[in-house]
Amino acid sequence: MAARTLKLVDTAADQRRPVIEMRGVSKTYRTRDGDVPSLKPIDFTVAEGEFVVIVGPSGCGKTTLLKMLAGLLQPSDGEVVVEGKAITKPHRDVGIVFQTALLLPWRNVLSNVMMPVEVKGLPRAEYEQRALDLLKMTGLEGFERKYPWQLSGGMQQRVSICRALVHDPKIVLMDEPFGALDAMTREKMNVELQRIQRETGKTVLLITHSIPEAVFLADRVMVMSARPGAIAAVYEIPMPRPRTLDVLADPRFVEMTQKIRAHFSDAHID
């Protein structure tokens, strides 16, 4: 018995330190029109450096989950633990990317990326170099002094990824980050994001409506069921990295997307 337990713990993913732990986390919004149960109690763990993708129908509580991890929302029950600490308010360990880039139009690219550094009062000179390095890594060298409206949608989203990374958080939370981009740009950004994650070693939790995107990016895909949300299934994606767009035609890839899509055959995903 003991040996079996040990063997289980021995698998590669579990050997790594857990960075995110959700323990019986549920959420019910209390509104004037009554209670809106949004998340059933959820338990899951994300290991350091892991790339976890959540897919689920609209309104199943994905954004809610993400906001609780960022400390923007309190769970109604249970405990959200990041880096061993229970989260009760916004904290240093996350960077967030939303669907729209949310860049401040009066700040240039570099200054937008530096915003978290300014807000947190971190040493400017040191982090400016980091910001420049990040911009270079995401192919934005030469655009540091440009303004957001001078950039394409894909470039703007890259800026917002740099902004999420600039203060060197442990975790990057992404809420449908490429949902507003056209299909071609989106595929390119997926390859980019995979590279960025490998280079930085960040733990990433990404929400998407696109099943191929989920399978392409993830170490693990978490499928959620309709509101109030719960984890319907978790799939390991064993395909080796770095993955190129060629995996889209890989039989394992196709099989995995079909498996996941089966969860949404009745409930509509959009």
Place this chain on the structure above:
Amino acid sequence: MAVNPPARPSALSRLGTLLNAAWLRPVLFLVFLVVLWDVTIRVFRIPPYQIPKPEDVLVTLWNDWPTLLRQAIPTTIATVEGFLLSAVFGVAAAVLIAGSRTIESYVYPLLVFSQSIPKIAIAPLFVVWFGFGMLPKVLSAFLLGFFPVVVSAVQGFKSVEPDMLDLARAMEAKRLQIFRMVAFPHAMPAIFAGLKVSITLAVVGAVVGEFVGSNDGLGFVLQRSIGNFELPTMFAALVVLSLIGVVLFWVLDLIERMMIPWHASQRHDLVIAA
């Protein structure tokens, strides 16, 4: 250089360019209106004690401009002071209203209600309270200019995207930081829209103040000239008054361009500058 275009198209195109100059169009329209004014008077035989002839007004402007200019000074000062007060207090009130549901629920309905009070009717009250002179004029300009600033600024502060606020909060930004770095700059275009309405209303407010409680300023000139049936003088004062409005508006526009070059309405300048 090599190809010399024929003379006629060149002259035409030069005329075309001139007609396209932004400043020329309103001037042309003004000329048209003045001609229309003149023709109307002639056609309908309107007597000069009802509407003066344009040339009489021009002559009065020419002869009396030192007096008119002297009288324009107190009016302009009252306008600008009243406007600055509405800007400061208007934005401050908007910050409180947009920042707190409680304050909003107490103050905003009353503020909207207060707009149905004819403010011009309470201007004489200022004279009762503060006597003749600058103060009642400034207050009357302030009273008229205040509301549009509040309404626009509240709208500006409230139109920050919720996701942007969440993003800032997730960066551990404090309330004051969110205000300084996000909400205030975001509200700037809306605030300027309000200020532009406010400055034209402040001119009206100052003149009303001069109607009821002053013995100088263009408002005073207006009132006296009507009393004496000096219609050309009255029209001349109106022209100067409109000029004050236009110049102040234009100055404000210039400040806006300098302060929010990033805003969509200003971008063409930035592209040229970049």
